[in-house]
Amino acid sequence: MHKNGFLVVISGPSGGGKGTVVRRVREMMPELALSVSATTRPPRVGEEDGREYYFLDRDAFEEMVAREEMLEYTSYCGNYYGTPKKEAQRIMASGKNMILEIEVEGAEQVKRLYPDAVSIMLIPPTIEEMRQRLVGRGTEPIETVEKRLSRAAEEIQLAGEYDYIVINQRDEIEACAKQICEIIHAEGARTGRMTAEIEAFLI
Amino acid sequence: MHKNGFLVVISGPSGGGKGTVVRRVREMMPELALSVSATTRPPRVGEEDGREYYFLDRDAFEEMVAREEMLEYTSYCGNYYGTPKKEAQRIMASGKNMILEIEVEGAEQVKRLYPDAVSIMLIPPTIEEMRQRLVGRGTEPIETVEKRLSRAAEEIQLAGEYDYIVINQRDEIEACAKQICEIIHAEGARTGRMTAEIEAFLI
Numbered sequence: 001m002h003k004n005g006f007l008v009v010i011s012g013p014s015g016g017g018k019g020t021v022v023r024r025v026r027e028m029m030p031e032l033a034l035s036v037s038a039t040t041r042p043p044r045v046g047e048e049d050g051r052e053y054y055f056l057d058r059d060a061f062e063e064m065v066a067r068e069e070m071l072e073y074t075s076y077c078g079n080y081y082g083t084p085k086k087e088a089q090r091i092m093a094s095g096k097n098m099i100l101e102i103e104v105e106g107a108e109q110v111k112r113l114y115p116d117a118v119s120i121m122l123i124p125p126t127i128e129e130m131r132q133r134l135v136g137r138g139t140e141p142i143e144t145v146e147k148r149l150s151r152a153a154e155e156i157q158l159a160g161e162y163d164y165i166v167i168n169q170r171d172e173i174e175a176c177a178k179q180i181c182e183i184i185h186a187e188g189a190r191t192g193r194m195t196a197e198i199e200a201f202l203i
Numbered sequence: 204m205h206k207n208g209f210l211v212v213i214s215g216p217s218g219g220g221k222g223t224v225v226r227r228v229r230e231m232m233p234e235l236a237l238s239v240s241a242t243t244r245p246p247r248v249g250e251e252d253g254r255e256y257y258f259l260d261r262d263a264f265e266e267m268v269a270r271e272e273m274l275e276y277t278s279y280c281g282n283y284y285g286t287p288k289k290e291a292q293r294i295m296a297s298g299k300n301m302i303l304e305i306e307v308e309g310a311e312q313v314k315r316l317y318p319d320a321v322s323i324m325l326i327p328p329t330i331e332e333m334r335q336r337l338v339g340r341g342t343e344p345i346e347t348v349e350k351r352l353s354r355a356a357e358e359i360q361l362a363g364e365y366d367y368i369v370i371n372q373r374d375e376i377e378a379c380a381k382q383i384c385e386i387i388h389a390e391g392a393r394t395g396r397m398t399a400e401i402e403a404f405l406i
Contacts, residue, residue: 120392121394123400123401123404124404125400125403125404126403126404126406127404127405127406153404153405156401156404156405157405159394159397159401160394160401162394163393163394164389164392164393164394164397165392165394165397165400165401166392167400179388179389179392182385182388182389183389183392185382185385185389186367186382186385186386186388186389186390187389189323189367189368189369189382189386190366190367191324191362191363191365191366191367191368194362194367194368197326197328197368197370198326198359198362198363198368200328200329201326201327201328201329201330201356201359202330202356202359202360203329203330
């Protein structure tokens, strides 16, 4: 009985602690696949094409974007970073579910190309807690913190477009990661993903 | 922050082991509420109105059905059994999620009245396993078993109208109950049920 995997998109305001939570989710569900991203930044010593990244030049990357071959992409410090669609398709065709942790902008792109993707927005419980978290890090001047907060408020306006909202309470990474695992398990039992099993009964 | 609870409907072919699984789910999630059903059968010694059942006469019951005040109802051995809508509303308004284990016919009624209900169909992995299960019980003549099986096959044709399909493998009640708990947890994080939290962030 062959089943395709599905795509899980985790997004939310940056500074909301997405990275930490997703790392924990991957430890809890090692069967989740991560895709190898493509980038235009040059390989560092020891990096291998197709392992850390697919290394592309700008023309090749932009061509892929134009042909809608990128599930999503973004530019950071003058380089492009993106998720090749083919890579995602290969993973899901193999029956694995795939997790993608991306910024809110990228998540919008993915939802447009893959309406079937399961989208989860991770948000801090309050803007005040997010402020404390960012100030506590001490890595950014106060103006940058305020800019991030107002951007977060804008991004959360888009929450309605996501399938799930998970509150990422500080010091409760474990509970938050567990909730995401439960969502992924539950989504596997969605009727649309169980047609093979329904047919198996009727044979 | 007040939140309404939601309704979880567990259904599926009878003889599929629904009862056992739901009992286990309730042990795992004691916070789930069960509603008190209404019935026209006379109270037995020790039974109290409003505790075991709401005891109604036929006229009163039929009037409630006519006024669409029953979430679902069925007749069994000459008596009616049903779930009063008001009872379900009271439970959900108190913030509790409510679980309802009913036959496929009743589930159709509930879905019509409460499109927001989370519906889960429990099915045995194959019709052959269901046959063995029914024969193994030894409580029914073989013709009844065959009748049940053909009815099960009909009922499973309705699977597409459910939100989730959970396979109820014999000897795996634990895994099956756990999957239902995960679905209920996940549904609590559905965006439509998280509006209060989204607003809390934006304040």
